[in-house]
Amino acid sequence: ISLMLVVAILFSACAPQAGSQAARQEVAQSDKPLLKDVQVGSRELQDLAAGNTAFAVDLYHRVSAQRENLFFSPYSISAALAMTYAGAKGATGDQIARAMHFNLPPDQLHPAFNHLYLELTDPSSEGGAGGGTPFELSVVNALWGQQDYQFLEKYLDLIAQYYGAGIRLVDF
Numbered sequence: 001i002s003l004m005l006v007v008a009i010l011f012s013a014c015a016p017q018a019g020s021q022a023a024r025q026e027v028a029q030s031d032k033p034l035l036k037d038v039q040v041g042s043r044e045l046q047d048l049a050a051g052n053t054a055f056a057v058d059l060y061h062r063v064s065a066q067r068e069n070l071f072f073s074p075y076s077i078s079a080a081l082a083m084t085y086a087g088a089k090g091a092t093g094d095q096i097a098r099a100m101h102f103n104l105p106p107d108q109l110h111p112a113f114n115h116l117y118l119e120l121t122d123p124s125s126e127g128g129a130g131g132g133t134p135f136e137l138s139v140v141n142a143l144w145g146q147q148d149y150q151f152l153e154k155y156l157d158l159i160a161q162y163y164g165a166g167i168r169l170v171d172f
Contacts, residue, residue, distance in 0.1 A: 029166025
């Protein structure tokens with residue numbers, strides 16, 4: 001679990017700046033656009049929020065024992081590992097789901113993350129700003145994969161449509 005959290009933090013923290021060499025790297029990405037009209041029920045959103053909260057509390061209890069200044073984004077870690085989970089199968093998928101408190105089946109989890117992402121990044125959203133002052137939030141998560149690996153088109157479609165993401169290709 002600790003290694004998985006370190007990888008997720010690296011995934012969520014390693015977003016290249018425009019114009020940088022990393023920004024010009026090759027990306028494996030679907031041509032499918034981010035979905036913006038996925039219907040998600042309130043039960044699914046409540047389950048996602050409850051799972052993300054449980055994960056955040058678990059992680060906080062583990063890392064706060066160091067008694068140093070602490071800042072982390074449970075949402076970024078959850079979203080990065082949800083994208084990773086989309087490509088995981090068997091025991092690996094089960095372990096990610098358990099560690100991250102993903103209580104929804106994948107066909108409900110990814111649309112719920114999509115809905116949450118759109119709510120968080122839409123400055124006109126009533127939910128994100130509490131109906132008050134408009135704000136702007138830029139969510140920057142990235143997946144990194146081996147440059148010669150052939151990622152499944154179905155996987156690339158899923159992370160493009162629900163997360164607006166692709167995979168930055170590097171030589172590990």
